[in-house]
Amino acid sequence: xxxxxxxxxxxxxxxxxxxxxxxxxxxxxxxxxxxxxxxxxxxxxxxxxxxxxxxxxxxxxxxxxxxxxxxxxxxxxxxxxxxxxxxxxxxxxxxxxxxxxxxxxxxxxxxxxxxxxxxxxxxxxxxxxxxxxxxxxxxxxxxxxxxxxxxxxxxxxxxxxxxxxxxxxxxxxxxxxxxxxxxxxx
Amino acid sequence: xxxxxxxxxxxxxxxxxxxxxxxxxxxxxxxxxxxxxxxxxxxxxxxxxxxxxxxxxxxxxxxxxxxxxxxxxxxxxxxxxxxxxxxxxxxxxxxxxxxxxxxxxxxxxxxxxxxxxxxxxxxxxxxxxxxxxxxxxxxxxxxxxxxxxxxxxxxxxxxxxxxxxxxxxxxxxxxxxxxxxxxxxxxxxxxxxxxxxxxxxxxxxxxxxxxxxxxxxxxxxxxxxxxxxxxxxxxxxxxxxxxxxxxxxxxxxxxxxxxxxxxxxxxxxxxxxxxxxxxxxxxxxxxxxxxxxxxxxxxxxxxxxxxxxxxxxxxxxxxxxxxxxxxxxxxxxxxxxxxxxxxxxxxxxxxxxxxxxxxxxxxxxxxxxxxxxxxxxxxxxxxxxxxxxxxxxxxxxxxxxxxxxxxxxxxxxxxxxxxxxxxxxxxxxxxxxxxxxxxxxxxxxxxxxxxxxxxxxxxxxxxxxxxxxxxxxxxxxxxxxxxxxxxxxxxxxxxxxxxxxxxxxxxxxxxxxxxxxxxxxxxxxxxxxxxxxxxxxxxxxxxxxxxxxxxxxxxxxxxxxxxxxxxx
Ligand SMILES: Cc1ncc(C[n+]2csc(CCOP(=O)(O)OP(=O)(O)O)c2C)c(N)n1
Ligand SMILES: [Mg+2]
Numbered sequence: 103x104x105x106x107x108x109x110x111x112x113x114x115x116x117x118x119x120x121x122x123x124x125x126x127x128x129x130x131x132x133x134x135x136x137x138x139x140x141x142x143x144x145x146x147x148x149x150x151x152x153x154x155x156x157x158x159x160x161x162x163x164x165x166x167x168x169x170x171x172x173x174x175x176x177x178x179x180x181x182x183x184x185x186x187x188x189x190x191x192x193x194x195x196x197x198x199x200x201x202x203x204x205x206x207x208x209x210x211x212x213x214x215x216x217x218x219x220x221x222x223x224x225x226x227x228x229x230x231x232x233x234x235x236x237x238x239x240x241x242x243x244x245x246x247x248x249x250x251x252x253x254x255x256x257x258x259x260x261x262x263x264x265x266x267x268x269x270x271x272x273x274x275x276x277x278x279x280x281x282x283x284x285x286x287x288x
Numbered sequence: 289x290x291x292x293x294x295x296x297x298x299x300x301x302x303x304x305x306x307x308x309x310x311x312x313x314x315x316x317x318x319x320x321x322x323x324x325x326x327x328x329x330x331x332x333x334x335x336x337x338x339x340x341x342x343x344x345x346x347x348x349x350x351x352x353x354x355x356x357x358x359x360x361x362x363x364x365x366x367x368x369x370x371x372x373x374x375x376x377x378x379x380x381x382x383x384x385x386x387x388x389x390x391x392x393x394x395x396x397x398x399x400x401x402x403x404x405x406x407x408x409x410x411x412x413x414x415x416x417x418x419x420x421x422x423x424x425x426x427x428x429x430x431x432x433x434x435x436x437x438x439x440x441x442x443x444x445x446x447x448x449x450x451x452x453x454x455x456x457x458x459x460x461x462x463x464x465x466x467x468x469x470x471x472x473x474x475x476x477x478x479x480x481x482x483x484x485x486x487x488x489x490x491x492x493x494x495x496x497x498x499x500x501x502x503x504x505x506x507x508x509x510x511x512x513x514x515x516x517x518x519x520x521x522x523x524x525x526x527x528x529x530x531x532x533x534x535x536x537x538x539x540x541x542x543x544x545x546x547x548x549x550x551x552x553x554x555x556x557x558x559x560x561x562x563x564x565x566x567x568x569x570x571x572x573x574x575x576x577x578x579x580x581x582x583x584x585x586x587x588x589x590x591x592x593x594x595x596x597x598x599x600x601x602x603x604x605x606x607x608x609x610x611x612x613x614x615x616x617x618x619x620x621x622x623x624x625x626x627x628x629x630x631x632x633x634x635x636x637x638x639x640x641x642x643x644x645x646x647x648x649x650x651x652x653x654x655x656x657x658x659x660x661x662x663x664x665x666x667x668x669x670x671x672x673x674x675x676x677x678x679x680x681x682x683x684x685x686x687x688x689x690x691x692x693x694x695x696x697x698x699x700x701x702x703x704x705x706x707x708x709x710x711x712x713x714x715x716x717x718x719x720x721x722x723x724x725x726x727x728x729x730x731x732x733x734x735x736x737x738x739x740x741x742x743x744x745x746x747x748x749x750x751x752x753x754x755x756x757x758x759x760x761x762x763x764x765x766x767x768x769x770x771x772x773x774x775x776x777x778x779x780x781x782x783x784x785x786x787x788x789x790x791x792x793x794x795x796x797x798x799x800x801x802x803x804x805x806x807x808x809x810x811x812x813x814x815x816x817x818x819x820x821x822x823x824x825x826x827x828x829x830x831x832x833x834x835x836x837x838x839x840x841x842x843x844x845x846x847x848x849x850x851x852x853x854x855x856x
Pocket of ligand 1: 684685686687688689710711712713714736737738739740741763765767768769770771
């Protein structure tokens with residue numbers, strides 16, 4: 103059996119309806135589970151950006167990338183390891199405060215993880231943590247062990263590339279040149 | 289002038305005018321509630337568009353495919369929503385796998401009703417998304433002109449494929465100004481990838497240094513209209529080549545470097561030489577498993593050069609040492625310019641013993657049996673010869689397909705139309721209708737099986753109505769022969785549900801007014817074929833062939849290319 107690793111894929115696409123479906127279908131076809139998915143606007147006008155994490159084999163990831171790029175309205179897709187990107191995630195935790203009655207344990211944990219408190223009631227608090235995927239998981243585990251976690255949600259990884267070159271912008275520039283050339287010929 | 293330009297017309301009228309603007313002159317279709325306004329508009333344009341009423345929507349898609357493959361133009365079909373639309377799915381998937389440019393226009397219920405499970409509501413864009421190159425639901429009359437222009441551009445450019453337009457009723461009846469559009473560029477879609485000149489240099493050098501070069505010719509050459517570039521390429525450096533099923537007519541069968549077909553039922557020499565060559569040059573083909581057999585033993589010794597326009601094909605099944613991305617019409621020329629004229633006399637001669645072996649063990653027996661029932665191969669051979677090898681061959685799927693592709697010969701390009709990637713039974717008859725409309729100047733010979741014919745036999749009605757001059761040759765073995773062969777070879781001869789209790793096909797043909805003849809006797813074969821070809825219009829020839837004939841040679845499933853079985 104081939105070993106699986108965690109990959110971060112960044113996709114840029116046109117901002118049309120139905121593209122998420124097309125991108126997701128590539129994973130469904132190969133029966134690869136998406137671990138997390140974030141879709142948002144990018145720095146480029148009318149260009150959407152997907153950050154997708156999945157666990158799969160090297161052979162599959164190559165197919166996935168090529169098949170995503172092949173979709174007509176997809177501009178680019180590439181796969182990165184953690185060394186090539188800066189990534190972050192945000193999570194929210196809704197915590198019962200009764201467990202900590204009279205102790206300082208909660209404050210210690212909150213400070214250790216550098217969380218931001220969003221809301222405090224007599225019953226619970228809501229805290230937010232932005233950080234690496236590992237930190238977010240570690241905090242969740244800590245709360246879970248204390249049996250105080252009422253709700254938990256995480257955003258999925260978002261990432262920017264570390265390279266000095268903005269590949270997508272360059273590619274779009276080249277495409278604009280092709281457009282101009284073609285209209286000149288016609 | 290301005291007054292006229294600002295005039296508003298219906299979306300349906302815009303749709304038809306947009307189709308005409310894209311050069312569509314033939315539509316294969318079937319009407320229904322959700323497309324009625326378009327059909328109504330179509331009646332105003334029968335002088336510029338010929339609409340062929342098929343008898344089932346699947347037939348419309350295959351006919352559009354046949355039309356596209358024979359002409360190089362985009363095939364168009366038009367159907368209603370719901371069941372009319374879902375009936376086209378097989379053809380869409382087939383066109384996707386075989387890179388055939390078609391545009392499917394399907395009606396759709398009014399936008400307001402979408403999402404309510406209204407009568408005949410099917411989310412057709414969602415259903416067709418994974419099997420089409422592009423699919424889009426048109427929600428307003430204003431969009432139509434632009435979307436149709438985009439659809440044609442997408443269907444025919446780059447690696448061609450099917451485009452599906454689901455046209456809502458409100459878009460059909462809505463009023464808008466018709467602004468003619470042309471789409472020649474989509475920024476997210478690179479239809480003509482920039483050529484990496486270092487790859488060209490590298491490829492040329494590898495070929496110049498090759499001692500035992502072998503070329504795999506695929507349909508990409510036909511699609512790219514690169515037949516002459518290909519001829520120049522192989523002739524300049526004396527490169528023997530084998531063809532994929534869909535690439536069989538890229539150069540005449542009689543060309544000395546053309547070594548015939550590749551793959552599971554291909555010619556022995558090609559499959560053996562694939563595993564002996566030092567440089568393997570694949571042009572516009574995708575290393576389908578029916579070509580490679582077991583990939584882990586496929587051409588391991590060779591340096592592999594892969595020319596393709598679709599980046600996702602390069603390295604997909606077989607790792608390319610030198611990937612050459614781009615339109616092969618351009619890349620072939622660029623490489624040829626850098627090739628040294630060469631002769632590989634000894635190497636090309638080394639194909640001969642295998643050609644002889646196959647002839648002695650397989651071909652001679654198939655074509656010249658001393659006695660017994662007719663063989664499929666001899667019927668195919670008789671038709672090919674009598675038509676001067678100039679006909680367009682259309683096939684259905686099964687043994688008839690493999691025998692037709694093995695024994696038919698080609699003199700002209702774009703002469704084989706068959707369902708390669710999907711292997712769709714029922715493809716043949718409607719595809720032949722499409723081919724006949726595309727090329728009225730050529731003879732169209734369609735080989736089919738007793739199973740496959742019955743999957744789309746209702747298209748006899750289309751043939752009757754339009755007097756479509758297709759020559760239908762039924763190779764009747766009273767079996768789902770291809771499956772039976774596998775049962776014989778790999779399932780201990782347990783013929784589970786492959787025997788067919790068949791009707792009198794001639795009676796069916798005559799009900800549709802199609803002249804016919806049945807031939808079982810070898811002595812009558814030539815005359816029967818002559819009668820078929822000399823008869824104007826359609827003809828149905830039923831050849832009663834050996835019931836348990838086998839297609840040989842064969843790479844057994846999962847076997848290695850150079851390990852073909854020759855007889856069983
Ligand atoms: C729509 C469809 N159903 C089933 C198959 C599987 N299949 C492939 S070949 C074949 C037998 C075809 O029989 P026939 O049309 O009589 O042709 P023959 O092989 O006998 O020449 C079958 C069932 C298929 N390819 N397509
Ligand atoms: Mg049969």
